[in-house]
Amino acid sequence: MTGRVRDTLLTLLTYLAVLAIFFPIFWTVLAGFKTEGTAVAQPPVLFFGPTFENFREALTNANYTSFFFHSVTISVVSTFFAFLLGIPAAFALGLFPTEKSAGTLSWVLSTKMMPAVGVIIPLIIIFKALHLFDSLAGMIILYTAINLPLVIWMMRSFFAEIPKDLIEAARIDGADTLHVLVGIAVPFVTPGLAATALLCLIFSWNEFFLVVNLAGPNASTLPVYIAGFMTSEGLFWAKMSAASTLAVIPVFIAGWAAQRSLVRGLTMGAVK
Amino acid sequence: MTMARSTRWLLIAPAIIYLAALTQAPFVLTLFYSFQKWILTSPELGVTFVGFENFGYTLFQDSTFRAAVLNLVLITAGIVLLSLLFGMIFALLLHRKFPGQGIARSLAIAPFFVMPTVNAVVWKNLLLNPVFGFVNYFTTRIGLPRVDILAAFPKLGIITMAVWQWTPFMMLILLAGLQSVPDEIREAAEVDGANPWEEFRYITLPLLGPFVELSVLLATIYVLQLFGEIFVATQGGPGSATTTLPYYVYETISQANDVGTSSAQGVCAVIIASVIATFLLRLLSRTFKVAKA
Numbered sequence: 001m002t003g004r005v006r007d008t009l010l011t012l013l014t015y016l017a018v019l020a021i022f023f024p025i026f027w028t029v030l031a032g033f034k035t036e037g038t039a040v041a042q043p044p045v046l047f048f049g050p051t052f053e054n055f056r057e058a059l060t061n062a063n064y065t066s067f068f069f070h071s072v073t074i075s076v077v078s079t080f081f082a083f084l085l086g087i088p089a090a091f092a093l094g095l096f097p098t099e100k101s102a103g104t105l106s107w108v109l110s111t112k113m114m115p116a117v118g119v120i121i122p123l124i125i126i127f128k129a130l131h132l133f134d135s136l137a138g139m140i141i142l143y144t145a146i147n148l149p150l151v152i153w154m155m156r157s158f159f160a161e162i163p164k165d166l167i168e169a170a171r172i173d174g175a176d177t178l179h180v181l182v183g184i185a186v187p188f189v190t191p192g193l194a195a196t197a198l199l200c201l202i203f204s205w206n207e208f209f210l211v212v213n214l215a216g217p218n219a220s221t222l223p224v225y226i227a228g229f230m231t232s233e234g235l236f237w238a239k240m241s242a243a244s245t246l247a248v249i250p251v252f253i254a255g256w257a258a259q260r261s262l263v264r265g266l267t268m269g270a271v272k
Numbered sequence: 273m274t275m276a277r278s279t280r281w282l283l284i285a286p287a288i289i290y291l292a293a294l295t296q297a298p299f300v301l302t303l304f305y306s307f308q309k310w311i312l313t314s315p316e317l318g319v320t321f322v323g324f325e326n327f328g329y330t331l332f333q334d335s336t337f338r339a340a341v342l343n344l345v346l347i348t349a350g351i352v353l354l355s356l357l358f359g360m361i362f363a364l365l366l367h368r369k370f371p372g373q374g375i376a377r378s379l380a381i382a383p384f385f386v387m388p389t390v391n392a393v394v395w396k397n398l399l400l401n402p403v404f405g406f407v408n409y410f411t412t413r414i415g416l417p418r419v420d421i422l423a424a425f426p427k428l429g430i431i432t433m434a435v436w437q438w439t440p441f442m443m444l445i446l447l448a449g450l451q452s453v454p455d456e457i458r459e460a461a462e463v464d465g466a467n468p469w470e471e472f473r474y475i476t477l478p479l480l481g482p483f484v485e486l487s488v489l490l491a492t493i494y495v496l497q498l499f500g501e502i503f504v505a506t507q508g509g510p511g512s513a514t515t516t517l518p519y520y521v522y523e524t525i526s527q528a529n530d531v532g533t534s535s536a537q538g539v540c541a542v543i544i545a546s547v548i549a550t551f552l553l554r555l556l557s558r559t560f561k562v563a564k565a
Contacts, residue, residue: 022382
């Protein structure tokens with residue numbers, strides 16, 4: 001087999017493999033535009049007159065919009081707080097490492113490795129006692145903690161890339177730590193900041209274990225809404241598909257925007 | 273560069289204290305509760321210290337617990353190994369230069385962004401439903417019998433969903449690894465007459481070692497916590513066929529309201545996760561050293 005033929009065949013194989021792995025998403029989006037009858041039709045229907053009814057219905061469903069609102073509030077606010085707490089720490093650990101820094105970072109990572117089932121029982125009891133159960137504030141407090149290790153590790157790796165001369169020069173000019181952090185370091189790592197924020201948003205948006213255990217109608221997010229479809233409306237595939245599509249679209253946008261830094265985030269800054 | 277101790281402390285301490293308060297402190301409480309008898313729905317029984325009773329019950333009497341540990345290990349191993357295999361295939365395919373590479377990569381990572389509950393409702397219904405699902409339409413067309421995969425092979429069903437989600441994760445890390453292998457090394461191997469398999473086995477794979485290691489380790493740590501897929505698709509069933517440890521803890525607290533027993537299970541889950549992570553870290557670094565030598 002000549003190199004050219006092999007190359008073409010491998011490319012075709014690649015296209016097929018990619019279509020196969022993307023197919024479930026394509027099929028779901030498509031089902032969102034079907035009527036309930038077309039959605040369950042056998043053989044499966046590929047071409048049909050699309051309806052926007054399912055999407056309209058999801059977006060005007062008071063339940064759905066309130067879960068959507070919870071998702072947005074919890075993920076945005078918790079990302080903000082994770083930055084507020086994490087950036088100063090990452091700045092100190094990345095630009096001014098001491099012999100203790102490695103230990104601190106490992107400890108931070110170990111908190112991320114802690115299985116959620118190891119903390120869920122006390123959280124349920126404490127949240128109920130403090131009236132944080134089923135509240136946006138409670139979920140924000142928790143998601144801040146989930147995102148904090150990611151912010152510290154990832155931002156540390158970005159801060160560590162700032163040329164030391166730049167920081168030294170500013171300090172010689174008399175800038176105090178706050179000015180170095182806000183005026184020089186943070187502007188220098190803006191792309192990293194954006195990527196980290198997007199990853200935090202994705203993880204908060206998709207989190208399920210904590211929210212299903214600690215929230216009810218007042219603070220539940222979209223993953224819980226979708227899970228509810230199985231019990232209440234499991235047979236309405238088109239509606240379910242439209243709701244699912246709307247729930248994952250924000251993550252796709254965030255994920256594709258952060259694609260270049262995705263590996264760095266997923267490996268806590270280990271792979272650049 | 274140096275920084276005054278007090279400034280350093282001011283910068284780092286808030287994050288550390290926050291993390292400790294929300295992760296370490298609750299775990300200490302979990303340990304404490306695991307020695308108590310406490311049923312949330314029966315406050316009249318009060319809270320009493322029972323020593324190792326909860327652990328004794330969990331480890332030696334509760335057969336569901338043992339099943340949950342075994343299921344956790346089987347399902348996690350299946351997901352991680354298959355995702356690694358598929359992730360490697362996708363990484364190798366997508367590392368080549370070809371028209372549309374950027375779009376192909378974006379489409380291939382998409383499953384990783386899908387929230388676990390959407391993953392489960394989509395697979396359970398649109399794809400795996402025995403009557404209306406796409407997979408059964410396809411398999412019956414080529415002459416295979418109609419099967420309800422989630423009922424007949426529930427573990428396989430859960431593994432399939434999760435592998436779909438975690439293949440892109442593996443692929444991403446391995447792609448980064450492939451990019452770090454200098455093209456010259458592989459070209460040199462080709463010049464020396466290595467066929468593609470030999471080139472992969474003796475050149476690419478050893479150089480990818482650290483990336484394989486990292487991807488397996490991270491995926492294992494995350495997949496051990498798999499919950500949403502099971503919650504939606506099987507509720508741990510049929511029977512306890514897909515009840516993994518996290519799901520069992522959830523059942524014990526949300527259905528039996530048993531704080532003591534569920535805490536003991538939680539403590540066991542943390543111990544198991546740490547043992548697996550430590551074991552894996554050692555094993556992987558040893559195999560990799562052997563492969564390098």
